[in-house]
Amino acid sequence: MSSRALLASAWTIVVLALCLVPSYWLPVVEGGEPSQLLLPRDKIVHYGMFASLSLLWMRVRPTWGWTGMVCVGGLALAILTELGQGLPMIARDPDALDAFADAVGTFSGVAAFWSWRALTASSPLERPEQSMTPEY
Numbered sequence: 001m002s003s004r005a006l007l008a009s010a011w012t013i014v015v016l017a018l019c020l021v022p023s024y025w026l027p028v029v030e031g032g033e034p035s036q037l038l039l040p041r042d043k044i045v046h047y048g049m050f051a052s053l054s055l056l057w058m059r060v061r062p063t064w065g066w067t068g069m070v071c072v073g074g075l076a077l078a079i080l081t082e083l084g085q086g087l088p089m090i091a092r093d094p095d096a097l098d099a100f101a102d103a104v105g106t107f108s109g110v111a112a113f114w115s116w117r118a119l120t121a122s123s124p125l126e127r128p129e130q131s132m133t134p135e136y
Contacts, residue, residue, distance in 0.1 A: 008056040012077075015049050019081035023091040046101035047108070050074055054109030062117065067110055074106030 001009075057070045082099045085092035 002060065004056070004060045008053070008060055011053055011056050015053055015077070016081065018049065020084050020090055022089065026092075043097060043101040046098050047105040050078065050102040050105030051109035051112070052105075053077075054106045055113050058110055058113035062113070067114075070110055071106060074109075075103055078102030078106065 054070050054074050057073070058067065060066070078099045081102070082094045082096070084090055086094040
C-alpha cells in the first residue's frame with residue numbers, strides 16, 4: 001500500500017471515529033450550541049473533514065473513474081455516519097444538515113484536487129518554449 005493510500009485510510013478511520021464517538025464520551029451536549037449568524041461550527045468541521053478526506057483519496061489514484069468512486073464513497077460515508085449516530089449505543093443526534101455539509105465537503109475536495117492539478121499542469125515550467133520569431 002502506498003503512503004498516500006495509508007494516509008487516506010488513516011484519515012478515514014479518524015473521520016469514522018469522530019462521527020461515531022458515543023454521546024457519553026463527548027464533553028458537551030449536542031444541539032446545545034447557540035445559533036450562529038452564518039454556519040454553526042459543527043457544519044464547518046463536517047465540511048472540512050470530508051473535503052480533506054476526498055482530497056486525500058484523490059491523491060491515491062488521480063483518474064476520472066476514481067473521481068466517481070471517491071464521490072460515491074464520500075456520500076455513502078456521510079449518510080452512513082449520520083444514520084449510525086442514531087443507533088442506541090451511539091446515542092447522538094443524526095442531522096441531515098451534517099450529511100449535506102459532508103457531501104458539499106466531498107465535492108469541494110474533489111473539485112479542489114482537479115483545480116490544483118489543472119493549475120500545476122499548465123505551469124510555465126511544463127509548457128514547451130515558444131520560439132521568439134513570429135509565424136506568418
